[in-house]
Amino acid sequence: MKILVVDDDKFNLTIANDFIKKAPIECEVILCNKPTEVQRLMEENKFDIVLLDIVMPKMDGIDVLKQIRANSEYDNVQILMLTSLTDSDSFKKCFENGADDYINKPIKEVEFYARFKAAVKTRNNSLMLKEMFERIKKQNKDLKQLNKTLKDTQFHMIQKEKLAAIGELAAGVAHEINNPLGYLGSNLETLSNFVLRIQKMIKEYRDLIDNIDSKEKTIEKADISENILNIKDMEKKLKLNFVIAEIGEIIKDSTDGVNRVSKIVKSLQNFAKTGFDDEMAINDLNMIIDEAILILNCDLKSVATIEKKYGIIPQVLCNRSQIGQVILSLITNSLQAIRSQNRLDGEIIIQTFKEKDMVCCEICDDGPGIEEDILNKIFDPFFTTKEVGSATGVGLSISHDIIVEKYNGEFNVKSIPGKKTIFTFKFPVGKL
Numbered sequence: 001m002k003i004l005v006v007d008d009d010k011f012n013l014t015i016a017n018d019f020i021k022k023a024p025i026e027c028e029v030i031l032c033n034k035p036t037e038v039q040r041l042m043e044e045n046k047f048d049i050v051l052l053d054i055v056m057p058k059m060d061g062i063d064v065l066k067q068i069r070a071n072s073e074y075d076n077v078q079i080l081m082l083t084s085l086t087d088s089d090s091f092k093k094c095f096e097n098g099a100d101d102y103i104n105k106p107i108k109e110v111e112f113y114a115r116f117k118a119a120v121k122t123r124n125n126s127l128m129l130k131e132m133f134e135r136i137k138k139q140n141k142d143l144k145q146l147n148k149t150l151k152d153t154q155f156h157m158i159q160k161e162k163l164a165a166i167g168e169l170a171a172g173v174a175h176e177i178n179n180p181l182g183y184l185g186s187n188l189e190t191l192s193n194f195v196l197r198i199q200k201m202i203k204e205y206r207d208l209i210d211n212i213d214s215k216e217k218t219i220e221k222a223d224i225s226e227n228i229l230n231i232k233d234m235e236k237k238l239k240l241n242f243v244i245a246e247i248g249e250i251i252k253d254s255t256d257g258v259n260r261v262s263k264i265v266k267s268l269q270n271f272a273k274t275g276f277d278d279e280m281a282i283n284d285l286n287m288i289i290d291e292a293i294l295i296l297n298c299d300l301k302s303v304a305t306i307e308k309k310y311g312i313i314p315q316v317l318c319n320r321s322q323i324g325q326v327i328l329s330l331i332t333n334s335l336q337a338i339r340s341q342n343r344l345d346g347e348i349i350i351q352t353f354k355e356k357d358m359v360c361c362e363i364c365d366d367g368p369g370i371e372e373d374i375l376n377k378i379f380d381p382f383f384t385t386k387e388v389g390s391a392t393g394v395g396l397s398i399s400h401d402i403i404v405e406k407y408n409g410e411f412n413v414k415s416i417p418g419k420k421t422i423f424t425f426k427f428p429v430g431k432l
């Protein structure tokens, strides 16, 4: 402990010094008989306790007290006034200006130790508190940094998971697009063949018109009849009735194909958008599920039928890409679980419904189920029962995070091992 004793009377300084030195505490004492020196001493030393006389020439103790308290750096320094004054006004002034206690003069041993001990204890406590505060502040800073690092890692994991999912999806999407593209190609071929036939017929009709229109020669009825016969013959040969009936059908078919391709591309775009742009919009959950199913890997999709039991639900405020990712993770898990049983007759039922101010989605599969002893681990990051290298084990942890943390929702699982698994998530409808 470092103690400063300020008194213009050297006798008092000596007594105070003797008492302090006898105290069972290791102390360094600096004695000062000029109050004007206090500020400099305070700057040069780190005092724990100041004993301060009140009545002094040039600068009285209360002014010194004010000077010390004006600097917030000395807030926790204990200041005990040394006083022979008895009027309550002086005491009031001392306490108002930041004194912690007082010791009466002439200094008596018992009182001095009692007050000095209390000051030492208070000073130690405040130092301890300060140290604890600094430690907590540092821990808080470290935690904030750790939190940021975790968030960054999670962001990268989500991006990595997405890339992997997109890679896997690409094969499925290519297959989905190839099908309409295939019939669009053959429709175009048929249409160009039909156009040729129509062009031939138009030429024949034009010849007839020219014939009728001809001013040079008188029109022979026989000629026209022959012309018409030719036309009828050609119409039969070129199957014009069939062509006319088919064109409408082919165009409708092709338009459907083009719409299907653009729907698949749109779904993929929605999914590929970064889930961290946090763009919130009013969406239809049933539509997000449809999009997710559309871009599912088609090899995987072939292991089960997906039955949709969509309820009438309100539109929800969400990020399409994030919710799409949750649904994709859940359906992919169900399909993978069914495939692990080497089956092709799996059944997945997707239900949506409203519950109070929440929209809910339930995905139930008749796969192998989840054993009781791992049920509480499946949401842990990196937990997987799949072959090393084939899965990262982050699908459910990311999905849980999105629904519970980002959307203040709920995420639950129920399973009957050997029979079925039901995942349910719900989140508030929200408002824009």
Ligand SMILES: Nc1ncnc2c1ncn2[C@@H]1O[C@H](COP(=O)(O)OP(=O)(O)OP(=O)(O)O)[C@@H](O)[C@H]1O
Pocket: 161, 329, 333, 334, 337, 365, 367, 368, 369, 370, 378, 379, 383, 384, 385, 386, 390, 391, 392, 393, 394, 395, 396, 397, 421
């Ligand atoms: N529908 C389900 N049926 C049976 N087990 C499931 C089902 N869904 C999840 N699981 C179990 O939970 C584990 C964790 O799933 P999660 O989606 O988090 O990771 P993963 O599918 O193993 O890997 P990733 O999703 O990163 O490719 C799975 O490995 C599996 O054991």
Ligand SMILES: [Mg+2]
Pocket: 329, 332, 333, 395, 396
């Ligand atoms: Mg998964």
